[in-house]
Amino acid sequence: MKKVLITGAAGFLGSHLCDKFINEGYQVIGMDNLITGDLKNIEHLFPNKNFEFYNHDVTTFVHIPGDLDYILHFASPASPIDYLKIPIHTLKVGALGTHNLLGLAREKNARILIASTSEVYGDPLVHPQSEDYYGNVSSIGPRGVYDEAKRFQEAITMAYHRYHGMETRIARIFNTYGPRMRLNDGRVIPAFMGQALRGEDLTVFGDGLQTRSFCFIEDQIEGLYRLLLSDYVYPVNIGNPEEMTILDFAEEVLSLTGANNRIIFKELPEDDPMQRRPDISLAKKILGWEPKVSREEGMRKPFAYFKSLSKEELYKSAHKDFSEHEHIRKN
Numbered sequence: 571m572k573k574v575l576i577t578g579a580a581g582f583l584g585s586h587l588c589d590k591f592i593n594e595g596y597q598v599i600g601m602d603n604l605i606t607g608d609l610k611n612i613e614h615l616f617p618n619k620n621f622e623f624y625n626h627d628v629t630t631f632v633h634i635p636g637d638l639d640y641i642l643h644f645a646s647p648a649s650p651i652d653y654l655k656i657p658i659h660t661l662k663v664g665a666l667g668t669h670n671l672l673g674l675a676r677e678k679n680a681r682i683l684i685a686s687t688s689e690v691y692g693d694p695l696v697h698p699q700s701e702d703y704y705g706n707v708s709s710i711g712p713r714g715v716y717d718e719a720k721r722f723q724e725a726i727t728m729a730y731h732r733y734h735g736m737e738t739r740i741a742r743i744f745n746t747y748g749p750r751m752r753l754n755d756g757r758v759i760p761a762f763m764g765q766a767l768r769g770e771d772l773t774v775f776g777d778g779l780q781t782r783s784f785c786f787i788e789d790q791i792e793g794l795y796r797l798l799l800s801d802y803v804y805p806v807n808i809g810n811p812e813e814m815t816i817l818d819f820a821e822e823v824l825s826l827t828g829a830n831n832r833i834i835f836k837e838l839p840e841d842d843p844m845q846r847r848p849d850i851s852l853a854k855k856i857l858g859w860e861p862k863v864s865r866e867e868g869m870r871k872p873f874a875y876f877k878s879l880s881k882e883e884l885y886k887s888a889h890k891d892f893s894e895h896e897h898i899r900k901n
């Protein structure tokens with residue numbers, strides 16, 4: 571039985587990866603320090619004898635007893651408001667955390683897949699974004715802590731591949747949605763759906779003409795799985811190329827939820843990318859992969875999930891309070 575370590579296991583992508591690898595017959599070790607993750611996302615796996623959970627912060631030395639075949643490094647705050655609240659830790663998990671996991675992969679002779687991001691393209695001047703575009707990133711802007719950590723992560727991963735001959739994989743993940751997103755994580759899908767369910771105005775930032783392309787979680791997980799098992803070491807975009815404006819998206823959420831809330835406009839956050847759409851020709855070619863789930867079908871799933879949450883969760887203060895993780899900020 572192959573053994574896989576998944577960091578960020580209690581998060582949105584990480585928890586779905588745990589499910590996938592358990593279903594594919596792997597032994598799974600999930601690791602998370604629960605800063606932005608939630609044990610609720612993986613508690614259904616606790617009775618499974620092939621699943622183990624370690625509460626650990628990967629920015630400190632990572633020890634795993636025994637053999638390991640694969641590592642998937644998915645630990646990181648991933649929403650703009652999260653990495654604004656915990657900027658140093660965001661830098662550390664992308665940089666020091668990745669270093670520790672590459673060291674562990676080397677020690678165990680394991681293949682490692684790194685979760686990179688469309689944010690490495692910054693506010694892109696090339697559209698759609700293909701892997702050979704170097705990006706347009708502000709290193710000192712508010713998103714710099716995430717973008718530059720992920721760019722460093724790609725660089726150190728390639729260095730370990732070239733210098734130590736290690737088996738590495740790099741996924742550039744574009745906006746992904748589905749059940750288990752945190753209702754209050756600030757990202758546009760939970761934000762609009764939460765607002766629709768609470769009867770609040772939908773807050774469109776800027777004029778709403780900025781674009782994004784949303785990928786359903788099951789498609790994303792399949793792409794990541796195929797990339798891990800492929801023999802391709804350079805970065806690969808995984809996302810859905812169907813692009814839309816945020817304003818159109820707000821209207822789509824209103825029609826899906828049957829709500830007739832107003833749409834209001836708020837200030838655009840600094841460095842908010844104006845356009846984003848993955849060119850997935852490479853993924854199609856080398857992984858034989860492309861998204862299958864339409865937005866119309868996919869969006870029903872997170873909506874049903876958010877609707878099933880308790881009233882208390884639905885009305886919980888807008889953002890998660892990180893004060894219990896004060897020690898991390900001091901480190």
Ligand code: UDP
Pocket residue numbers: 649650745756757758759761762773774775776780782816838839842843
């Ligand atoms: N956005 C918005 N209203 C919100 C939250 C986000 O208009 O309440 C916009 C945000 O400015 C961005 C887009 O939606 O242009 C996607 O934002 P998200 O935080 O989901 O992720 P990003 O793709 O920017 O990393």
